C-alpha cells in the first residue's frame with residue numbers, strides 16, 4: 001500500500017505540533033472557542049452531544065494490520081474501548097478528552113494516519129470502491145488515482161476555502177460500489193478503444209437537496225484527470241454561491257447554471273490550465289501505482305472450502321452472503337459484518353479490531369478495507385483459509401451472515417451522539433435487525449438496503465436506500481419518514497417519499513408491513529425488492545404502509 | 555401578547571471533557587437535578603451572558619426549557635433528555651457515571 005514520503009511525515013508532524021500548541025492555548029484561555037473551533041474542525045475534532053468526537057481519515061478505506069492495531073489501542077487508551085466506522089470510510093471516536101487529542105493524533109501519525117481535512121470547506125478524504133484491487137469486475141485499481149487526488153488536493157493553496165465541502169469518489173468497476181453519483185465529483189473508469197479513462201460525473205449529493213450527479217465528460221483520458229479536476233473545482237470556487245450555505249454545494253451550482261453552461265466554463269478553464277500540467281503528475285502516479293502493486297497470490301487446492309460448505313450449514317450461509325468474487329481464481333473477498341443483529345451498525349470493539357487485524361495479517365496479505373456500508377473487508381483471502389477465518393470471526397461476534405441483507409443497515413450516529421440530529425437512528429437500526437432476525441425472514445427477503453439518517457443532512461445515505469428512513473423532530477417527538485426506491489449504484493436514483501411519517505413505535509411494524517408486502521408482490525424469489533418496486537411503483541407499497549387510509553377510502 | 559416565559563436552565567459542554575454541564579447558583583454541575591432553575595426572563599438572560607463569558611471552562615452555553623412540576627427540573631424535549639442521560643445504544647456518559655456512584 002501507499003507509504004508516506006518524508007514530506008508527508010514531516011507535514012503531519014508539524015500539523016500535530018501546531019495543534020498541540022493550539023489545544024494548550026485553548027485550555028490556558030488564550031484562545032476563545034470562536035478562535036479554536038475552526039482549528040479543531042480542521043483537525044477532525046468535533047464537539048457532539050455528550051463529548052468530543054475525533055474523526056480519523058482512512059484514505060480510500062485501506063488499512064494494514066498495524067494501523068488497525070493502533071486504532072484498537074487508541075480506543076482502549078483514550079476512548080471507551082470501541083470505534084465507529086462511518087459511511088465516509090472514517091473511524092470516529094465518541095469519547096476523547098480535549099487534553100488527550102494531541103496524543104491520539106501523534107499515535108495515529110506513527111502509523112501514517114491523521115484526521116486532517118475530514119472537515120471544513122476543502123476537498124475531503126477521497127473515497128474509493130472498498131473492493132478495489134480485488135473485485136473480479138474491475139478494470140483497474142482506482143486507489144492510485146484516489147491517492148494522486150489526495151496528494152494534489154491536500155493543502156492545495158487555491159482550494160482551502162471553497163464555497164462548501166467537496167467530496168470525490170472513484171471506482172474502477174462498472175458495478176458502482178462507491179456511490180459516485182452522489183458525490184460532488186464521481187469518477188468511473190471506463191474503457192474506450194482499449195484505453196482506460198474516466199467518466200466524469202459532477203453535482204451529485206445528498207443532504208437537504210438530493211441530486212444524482214450528471215455526466216460532464218463521458219470519456220476523459222487518464223493523463224488529463226488532474227487538470228480537468230482542477231478546472232471543475234476552480235470554476236466551482238468562483239461560481240459557487242457563498243451567500244447561502246444551503247445553496248453552496250456544487251450540485252446547486254450545476255443545477256442553477258445548467259450543465260451546459262457549467263461544462264462550457266470548465267472546458268474553457270481546462271484549455272487554459274492544461275499546458276501547466278507537464279506530466280509530473282503522471283510520473284507521481286506511476287510511483288504511487290508501484291505502492292499499490294498487487295500482493296503475491298498463492299495457488300492452493302480449495303478442498304477445505306468445499307468440504308466446509310458441504311458439512312457446515314452456518315459456514316455455507318455465511319459464504320453465500322459475505323463473499324464476493326475475486327479477480328484471482330481461488331481467492332475471495334470477505335465482508336466482515338459489523339451488523340450483528342441488535343448491535344450498533346459500524347461499531348467494533350478493540351478486541352474485534354485486533355482480531356480483524358490478525359486475520360488480515362495471517363490470511364489476508366495484510367490488507368483491510370472499510371466499506372461505506374460500515375463493514376470491514378478482507379480483500380484477499382484464499383478460499384482454503386475461509387473456514388479458519390470464519391470460525392475465528394464467529395468467536396468474536398463477527399460471523400453474522402447478513403452482508404447485503406435487510407439487517408445490513410447503514411445508520412448515522414443520529415441523536416445518540418450528533419449535535420445536529422433531529423431524531424435517533426441507531427435504535428431504529430437495532431430494532432429492525434432484531435425484528436427480522438426473529439422473523440427468520442431475511443435470507444428469504446434477499447438483497448435489501450435500508451439506510452437511516454437522523455436529520456436532513458443525510459449522512460446515513462437514506463435517499464439512496466431501497467428503503468430510506470429519515471428521523472425528524474415533529475413538535476418535540478421523534479418522527480420517521482420513509483422513502484422508497486432509492487439506489488446508490490450505477491443506476492442511481494433518489495428515493496420517493498412514501499407519505500406521512502411514523503412514530504418511533506410505529507416505524508418497525510411499518511417496515512415489516514412493507515417487506516411482507518414485497519414478498520407477496522414479487523414475481524419470483526429472484527426478483528429483488530428494488531426490482532419489484534421499479535416494476536410496480538409506489539402504490540402497492542403505500543397501501544401496505546397506510547392500511548387505514550386504504551380502509552377509509554374504501 | 556408576548557409568550558409567557560417558561561422555566562429554563564443554562565446548559566453547556568465542559569471544555570476539557572466535552573461533558574454536558576448545567577449552571578448552578580454558584581458554579582456548574584454535571585447533574586441536571588442540581589441546576590439553578592430560572593423563572594424570570596431578564597434574570598435568565600443575565601445568567602446566560604455570565605455563562606457565555608466563561609470561555610475558559612465552558613463551550614456553547616444556551617438556555618434549555620425544563621419541566622418544574624416535580625421536585626427536580628426535568629427536560630421537556632427529548633434532545634435534552636439524551637443530553638441529561640447519555641446515548642441509548644450503550645450505558646455510556648452520564649448514565650454510566652450515575653450507575654457508578
Ligand code: HEM
Nearest residue numbers: 046086087088205206207208249412413418420457458459
Ligand atoms: C457527528 C458529526 C457529524 C456532523 C456534524 C455532520 C455534518 C454533516 C452536514 C452538515 C452535512 C450536510 C452537508 C451539506 O449538505 O452541505 C453532512 C453530510 C454528510 N455526512 Fe455528515 N456529519 C456528521 C457525521 C457523519 C457520519 C458519522 C457520517 C458517516 C456515517 C457522515 C457522512 C456524511 C455523508 C455521507 C454526507 C453526505 C451528504 C452529502 O454530502 O451530499 N457524517 N454531514
Ligand code: SF4
Nearest residue numbers: 412418421454455459
Ligand atoms: S445525518 Fe444528521 S444526525 Fe446523522 S450524523 Fe449527519 S448530521 Fe448527524
